[in-house]
Amino acid sequence: MSGIVVIGAGQAAGQAAASLRQEGYEGKVTILGDEAQAPYQRPPLSKAYLSGEIGMDRVLVRPENFYPDKDIDLKTNTTVTAIDRDNKTVSTESGDTYEYDKLLIATGSRPRILNIPGSDLEGIHYLRTIADVDGIRGAMQSATRLCIVGGGYIGLEVAAVAKKAGLDVTVVEAMDRILLRVTTPEMSEFYHNLHTGRGVNILVNTGVDGFEGENGKITAVVCGDNKVEADLVIVGIGIIPNVELAEAAGLECDNGIVVDDHCQTSDPDIYAAGDCTNHPNPILDRRLRLESVPNAMGQARTACSNMLGGDKVYSEVPWFWSDQYELKLQMVGFSADGDTSVVRGDKDANQFAVFYLKDGKVVAVDAVNSPKEFMVCKQLYGKPADAAALADPETELKSLLG
């Protein structure tokens, strides 16, 4: 037996290590990751880890000694260069070859890079890895003016941390509202006002044409005729799934590595999990590519069970969260799926939830400092609910669960 090889050492890989042993697998498990660290959680990187509130030990998916203790061979700083499906091996940059019986691809995603004049100036950062954030934390010590390119969740979370740290913060967004790709105009407006109320400058309809610098260091972000002065820039304009290894091996890829509802790729011995997959969601009845931790963990569990001979279908309602200032946003489903929205709670008090219904059935919620509404939506998903009852603060949410 050659065992199970996992390519990638992110959250899905960390979960896979645990799941394989939890399911009683005693064979060889090898995790190959190109970063220096054991699998860690990425969500805190733009939040509590960036602010310094928590350190490395708190972001690890499992403690470092977990891997040797459970006889998991974790190879860090190891870049996989090819998958040879005929010989069932993967090879690495350093020239090593690993045989597999089953392979799990958990290569995740990488930030989209801006390739415009001045992009190589010192002081322009991306945020994906712990090394990225260590660099940003260092730069924030001496920076005074931060310009964030991209008004998505990562950018806005960083804006909140940086503002609290006393920096002058400008967010530059190419579209006509922040969070356009992920939420409704109503929620975009709420978060726009939240940030401007805390002193963040937000420029919408503002594309970035280039960066200016002096002595190799960033001094300004050029946006048409405008210039935003900055001594630190963080670019958060989305991610690209890491499909190249799978694609080169001839696995079917289409906006992600195509897997079935068992997390199996077009090769029955190869599975994939996490951000890199394009997978069917039986509940939503369509294919999704998600940038989400619960998805990475859930798919890893499903893939592991099936690699060991199980017959498990991955079927979970997607959910997400984002922390900005003292506001915890918890989301279930996709608001764009709704035809009706219902607000429950008090926006002015920063405590409210917007439920989204389609044909009278609950399909999403955006819950701000409203964990009950989040929990109820997880359970009400796809079920009919009365819009007036949802909106009425007198309605006990429990009563809706039937």
Added chain:
Amino acid sequence: MPTVKFIEFNGTEHTVDANNGESIMVAATSNLVPGIDADCGGECSCATCHVLIDAEWRAKLEPTTDTEESMLDLNPDRTEDSRLSCQIIVSDALDGIVVNLPEFQY
């Protein structure tokens, strides 16, 4: 080093060594105790680390915060013993604590 005894819904027991300062959730996931998903990694964002702790041990714990209380309140399996294990920090005072696991996480 304090120990924590986890009892699965089916009665299977797991007694693990835990480190002071880490959460009960981390003690479980670090030791392959099944039944605690902990999808959010301990941020009190997901309620998938629900556990049941009896009154005697519960008296030794810090009370629930509003967020934890709200997350628990809508859990269909909630009882008066319910807590989120990511919010309970291990200390010598909790040496030997017994933690029961629910049948499902939501």
